[in-house]
Every structure is written in structure tokens, then in C-alpha cells.
Amino acid sequence: MKQPIALLLLALVLAFPAHAQLLAPSAAPASQTLDRIVAVVNDDVILQSELNQAVLSVQKQYASQPGQLPPMNVLRKQVLDRLVLMRLQVQKAQDQGIHIADADVERAVNAVAQQNKMTPEQLRGAVEQSGSSFADFQRQLADQLTVQKLHQSVVRDAVSVTDSEIDNLMSSPTYKTGEVHLAHIQINTPSGADAAAIQASAAKAAQAVAAIKSGMDFHAAAIRYSDASDALDGGDLGWRKMDAIPAAFADTIDSMKPGEISPALRGPTGFHIIKLLGVRAPDRQMVNEFHARQILIKPSELITPAQAEQKAQDLYNRIVNKHEDFATLAKKNSKDDTTANAGGDMGWFEQQRWGTTIGKELGELKVDQVSKPFQSEAGWHILQLLGTRKSDMTDQIARDEARQAIGNRKAEQVYEDYLRDMRSNAYIDILMPELRDTGSQPAAGTSP
Numbered sequence: 296m297k298q299p300i301a302l303l304l305l306a307l308v309l310a311f312p313a314h315a316q317l318l319a320p321s322a323a324p325a326s327q328t329l330d331r332i333v334a335v336v337n338d339d340v341i342l343q344s345e346l347n348q349a350v351l352s353v354q355k356q357y358a359s360q361p362g363q364l365p366p367m368n369v370l371r372k373q374v375l376d377r378l379v380l381m382r383l384q385v386q387k388a389q390d391q392g393i394h395i396a397d398a399d400v401e402r403a404v405n406a407v408a409q410q411n412k413m414t415p416e417q418l419r420g421a422v423e424q425s426g427s428s429f430a431d432f433q434r435q436l437a438d439q440l441t442v443q444k445l446h447q448s449v450v451r452d453a454v455s456v457t458d459s460e461i462d463n464l465m466s467s468p469t470y471k472t473g474e475v476h477l478a479h480i481q482i483n484t485p486s487g488a489d490a491a492a493i494q495a496s497a498a499k500a501a502q503a504v505a506a507i508k509s510g511m512d513f514h515a516a517a518i519r520y521s522d523a524s525d526a527l528d529g530g531d532l533g534w535r536k537m538d539a540i541p542a543a544f545a546d547t548i549d550s551m552k553p554g555e556i557s558p559a560l561r562g563p564t565g566f567h568i569i570k571l572l573g574v575r576a577p578d579r580q581m582v583n584e585f586h587a588r589q590i591l592i593k594p595s596e597l598i599t600p601a602q603a604e605q606k607a608q609d610l611y612n613r614i615v616n617k618h619e620d621f622a623t624l625a626k627k628n629s630k631d632d633t634t635a636n637a638g639g640d641m642g643w644f645e646q647q648r649w650g651t652t653i654g655k656e657l658g659e660l661k662v663d664q665v666s667k668p669f670q671s672e673a674g675w676h677i678l679q680l681l682g683t684r685k686s687d688m689t690d691q692i693a694r695d696e697a698r699q700a701i702g703n704r705k706a707e708q709v710y711e712d713y714l715r716d717m718r719s720n721a722y723i724d725i726l727m728p729e730l731r732d733t734g735s736q737p738a739a740g741t742s743p
Contacts, residue, residue: 334375335724336382341375349374353527363515363529368729373526375730380524380714383721385438388445395440403436449713450706461697472693475540475548476573477532478513481523483565486719500559500566507556513570522565534575539700544569564711580689585646585657586682588639590624591631593674607668607675614665614677621665621679630674643684653678 334341350371357364364370408418422432482500484493503520507513517523517530525531540548547557548571557569592607594600610628613619622638629635647654652671660666660680668675725731 333725333727333730334379335722335726336379337386337722339382339386341378341382345378346371346375349378356527357518360515363512363518365519369519372730373522375725376522377524377527379723380718381438381442383717384442384445384714387717388441391445391448393441393444393448395437395444399440400433400437403440404433407436446710450709453709454702454705456698456701456705460701461694464697464701465693473537473574473576474534475537475571476534477540477548478517478530478570478572479523479532480513480517480521480530480568481526481565482520482559482567483522486715496565497559500568503568504556504559507568513556516568531572534573536696536700539703541704563708564715577689577693579687580692581685582645582688584643584684584686585680586643586684587641587657587678587680588621588625588637589631589634589641589653589679590621590629590639590677591634591674592628592676593630603675604668604670607677611665611668611677614679639679643686652676 331343332340333343333346350367353370353374354361354364365373404415404418408415411418413421419429422429480500480503482496482503484496488496499520503516506520507516511519514529514531517526520526521530523530537545537549541562543562544557544560544567547560548569551557551569551571553571553573555571557567559566559568590607590610592598592603592610594603598606606628610624613624614621622640625635625639629639631639634641641649646657650671652669653676656666656669656676656678657680660678662680662682664680666676666678668677670676
């Protein structure tokens with residue numbers, strides 16, 4: 296393999312919230328008698344072997360650049376914090392009755408295999424060859440899917456976006472278009488932090504800025520100093536829409552040039568240091584649209600699938616060979632409630648708007664041509680392509696992106712608050728003194 300097994304999860308992890316990322320530790324073998332508990336997380340525990348495996352995964356990931364890793368005591372704290380956060384989220388999901396079916400895990404395995412250009416069997420062999428259990432690997436994927444569902448359930452009802460919010464955002468003089476590629480270092484302040492804890496976070500942020508100014512690579516500084524869950528990935532945030540950047544940082548970023556680094560910026564959860572890696576302007580968004588009409592014949596209690604197919608074939612012959620009017624036949628026979636009364640008219644739409652089956656048929660038709668009957672999950676269809684055009688969807692896409700940006704911003708804050716509250720009310724006992732965070736106040740419900 297070209298990359299360690301820990302990285303095989305990246306294809307799946309990147310679709311999840313940053314808080315849900317895990318480093319793919321393996322459970323300790325049952326025969327390991329010297330294993331010990333390093334942390335108690337509510338009614339669960341994290342073992343020394345789990346922490347060791349997770350740390351080893353990170354070391355393998357950076358085997359060619361070991362100097363980018365922080366000192367071992369800092370790395371172990373970062374990894375343990377990530378394991379604790381994952382364990383808390385899985386526990387909360389289970390409390391809420393969130394479960395992952397075996398079929399979902401199987402699809403996730405197939406997706407990871409495909410991303411790594413392997414078959415599922417080759418992936419299994421690679422996992423086992425690395426010394427890990429494939430069952431543990433599947434369990435880790437199940438945990439990732441579980442946390443994704445938890446995130447969705449938390450933000451689903453808590454986040455809504457109105458048209459007026461979109462209008463206000465797009466009309467605001469601070470509304471920015473285009474995309475930026477960012478990396479960040481986040482220095483957290485604990486929930487309910489006092490002045491001393493805030494000052495300690497500010498000092499750590501100042502130390503990170505000083506190290507970067509002295510020549511330390513930003514990627515390495517993020518690994519060494521950042522408290523964010525993406526710290527071990529170098530703090531890379533990828534490309535983001537300008538309108539998705541928190542307002543507190545947007546003006547700073549707007550005045551930066553690629554390659555520049557911001558000072559430590561105070562945010563609601565701590566201090567942030569941002570590096571602008573790149574900028575790209577928005578393009579006009581031109582899309583192909585189709586105008587078509589259809590007749591849909593559905594099997595029912597009164598018509599068998601075979602009879603539905605025969606009826607569709609009869610209607611096709613009446614249109615093509617007897618030249619009967621398509622719209623008239625659609626009004627009398629089509630069972631699609633949204634188009635029948637309009638003579639089957641589907642309006643103008645993008646190719647996949649009505650599903651991949653219809654989209655594929657449309658792509659093979661010429662204007663005014665009538666398709667032969669074909670089957671989809673809904674029943675038997677007859678299509679007629681009435682026209683095609685290119686449409687400038689820039690404004691509509693901009694509104695959709697603004698809606699998504701507002702929603703993402705709200706969702707990020709909602710889930711961040713949810714995690715902070717969950718952690719502050721959890722029982723977390725770090726049993727190894729050297730792994731405790733002495734620079735912050737313990738959260739409520741956490742052992743000293």
C-alpha cells in the first residue's frame with residue numbers, strides 16, 4: 296500500500312464533521328494482560344492499547360516528516376482528546392437510539408476500498424496485513440457513520456434558513472463571493488474559563504505566532520500547537536466559500552494575500568491563527584436544461600406490471616405510428632399527478648432533476664423525438680423531448696450557496712455548542728496525570 300491503514304478512512308472521514316474524525320486505533324488483543332485504563336468516559340473506558348495504537352497511526356502517517364509532530368506528551372494528549380470526543384459522541388448517539396445497519400457499514404467499506412483503488416477483498420487483506428483486525432476496522436467505520444447521524448439529528452431541527460436571511464446576506468456590503476483555501480490553528484479556551492485560563496490560551500497563541508514568524512512551517516505549527524480536531528492534519532480547512540467564513544474573520548481574510556498569516560484572532564471558542572493558501576473568483580454557472588413531456592403508466596391493484604408495459608407500448612404506437620396527440624393521451628392516461636393535467640409537460644429542468652433513468656433517456660433523444668417505453672421505479676414512461684437550452688444559473692446558484700453558507704454556519708455553531716455542553720456534563724477521568732490538561736479548568740462533571 297502507498298499509505299498507512301489509518302489513512303484508508305480519509306475518504307469517509309472527509310464527508311463528516313471535523314469533530315467526528317478518528318485516527319483508526321485498534322482494540323487491544325484480549326491476551327494482552329498488561330493493558331490498563333487511561334481514561335474513564337462516563338460508563339466506558341479508553342485503554343492504554345487504544346491510545347498507543349492511535350498514536351502509532353499518527354506517527355506512521357508522518358513517518359517521512361517526523362519533525363512536524365509535536366513532542367510526544369503533547370501528541371498523546373491530542374490523540375486522547377480526540378478519542379474521548381469520539382467516545383462521547385458514540386455514547387450520545389446510542390442513548391438517542393441511533394444505530395447503523397450492517398448494510399451501511401458494508402457500503403462504507405466499499406467506498407473506502409474504491410477511494411483507495413482496491414476491491415473490498417484487497418482492503419480486508421491490507422488491513423489484516425497491517426496487523427489490525429478487520430472487525431475493528433468495520434467497527435470504526437460504524438462509529439463514524441453513527442457520529443454522522445448524530446450530527447444530522449442535532450442540527451436538523453435546530454437550523455433553518457429563511458429567504459429574508461438570504462436576501463440580507465447577499466445585499467450586505469460585507470458579502471463576499473469567490474472561494475478561499477485556508478489553514479488554521481485553533482487555541483481553545485475551556486467552557487466557563489476564568490481570566491487565568493484565557494490568558495494561558497492567549498499566551499499559547501502568541502507562542503504559535505512567534506514560532507511561525509521564526510520560520511516554522513504553518514502545517515507543522517498546526518500539528519504542534521492547534522487544539523482543533525484537524526490539528527494532526529495540519530489544520531487544512533480546504534476551499535471554502537467566502538460567504539461561509541465567520542463574519543469575525545471575513546474582513547481579516549479579505550485584506551490578506553495568498554501566503555500571508557493572520558495575527559491571533561479572538562473567537563467565541565478561543566484564538567485562531569489563519570493562513571490564506573489561495574483565492575479563486577466565481578465563474579458564471581451555465582447549465583444545460585431540457586424541456587420535455589411524459590406519460591407515466593403505473594402498475595396497481597387493477598393493472599399488472601405486464602399490462603402496464605403493454606399499455607405503454609400501445610400508447611407509444613398511437614403517438615408514433617398513428618400520430619395521435621401526445622398531450623391529449625397524457626391527460627387521459629398518465630398517472631403522474633404533477634404533469635398529467637398539463638398534457639405531460641415537465642417544464643424546463645436540469646438533466647437529472649427527474650432522476651437518473653429519465654436523465655439517461657433524455658440524453659439519447661433528439662428534439663421532438665419520442666422515446667420507446669422504458670421502465671423506472673415509478674413505472675413505465677414515454678418521453679418526448681421538446682427542446683434544449685443553456686441557462687445562466689449563476690444567480691440561483693449564488694442564492695443556493697448563500698442558503699447553504701448560512702445553514703452551515705448555524706450548524707457548525709449549533710454542533711460546537713452541543714459538543715461543549717456534552718463534554719462539560721460528562722464524567723471524564725484521565726487516570727494518567729501526564730495526560731491531563733493542566734492549562735485549563737476541568738469541565739463540570741469531569742474528575743480533577
